[in-house]
Amino acid sequence: MGRQVYENLKVLDVTNNYAGPMAGAMLADYGAEVWHVEKPVLGDDNRYFPPIIDGISINYCTSNRGKKSVVLDLKDPRGAEAFRKLAAQADVLLESYRPGVMKKLGLDYETLKEINPRLIYCSISAYGQEGPYANRPGYDVIAQAVSGMMEMTGEPDGPPNKIGSAIGDWMGALNAFGCIGTALYYRSETGEGQHIDISLARSLMWMAAKLDHGITGEMQTRTGNHHSNLAPYGIFKGRNNQSVVIGVLSSKLWETFCKVIQRTELINDPRFVSNDKRVENKQLLIEIIEDWLSNFEQVSDAIDLLMVAGVPCSKIYNMKDIDKDPHFNQCGWIADMPMADGMTTVRTRRFPSDPFKFSAFEPVYGKAPALGEQNHEVLEALGFTAEEVDEMEAEWEMKVKNK
DSSP: OOOOOOOOOEEEEEOOTTTHHHHHHHHHHOOEEEEEEEEEOOOEEEEGGOOEETEEEHHHHHHHHOEEEOOOOOOHHHHHHHHHHHEEEEEEEOSSHHHHTHHHTTTHHHHHHHOOTOOEEEEEEEOOOSSSSTTTTOOOOOOOHHHSSSTTOTTTOOOOOOOOOOOHHHHHHHHHHHHHHEEEEEEHHHOEEEEEEEEEHHHHHHHOOOOTTTHHSSSOOOOOTHHHHSSSSSEOOTTOOEEEEEEOOOOOHHHHHHTTTTOOGTTOOOTTTHHHHHHHHHHHHHHHHHHHHOOOOOOHHHHHHHHHOOOOOOHHHHHHHHHOHHHHHTTOOEEEEOOOOOOSOEEEEEEEEOSSSOOOOOOOOOOOOOOOHHHHHHHHTTTOOOHHHHHHHHHHHHHHHOO
């Protein structure tokens, strides 16, 4: 493999939990040297997120892969000095403190850009860096609530539902990764760094919020397993608790679909002749499709018929289906990521690879570091002596234990 695109990039990562660490991990995948600054003794909160194997969080291993761990007490003048020295060398700084915390520490963008005007400073928070809600605490589940994501998820006559994964964290990480690339390009053109403001709530609002009620007079809300404006487009029930996902958007596909289910009289039926009419009569259409599916002991047989005809459809995958799927594995969508040293029960974790593919380079997934594993390497390179590093470590450890 040739040169990694970010192999000369230096990233100062002072993030916690999931969105920020994952953004830093993706930069490390493509060659960046990522210094992950962690709290003395305790480290990143993600180190304690289950599942825990051999005393180590596998989620920490995945979201902090390929990084160097440096323990610093940022409230100690020596820790803050070390941080500023790293910031002076860094191309990118990632932080996920609540807005205002970095300013209190004297480590905010306005301060650090004075010593490094080329610095790209990326802040990740629940609500962003300004506005009435900026100082509110929040995690992924809060972002789902305020963005409209929960309001749009679930059955029409049921309560709002949470998405099954931490989608706000994932979107925050992906947005940070992409925005940093954009800012690096801007810097290559202008020589200037900048501040990037990533909000988990805004990331999800961009995906979920439908604000057309001012135009249509109707407020969009939950539509369950079927689309509000397209039909047939959703989840259809078969026998034995099996389901099929079917999506028919064009007139040509509708004609093909009717032929597959052997109901050609529906092609020009006034109730279904257009998408608008199919939406208007959606419940009846669902009943027709589910009646057809009831003829199959295994819905896979129905899927095979639809697939051959070119109708978009799928079964609903569980995690074992994903793990074993030949397409996902052949195309590299799943990687065997190395775990941290000290884990003997498992050495690798099956995990989705980064969600894109470049033709000129590919990711390299490194192991996650032990807490403070690179303290001496990084801090001595900044000018601290080995004795000074040992002294700081001992003092900070005692400080935490005496709290």
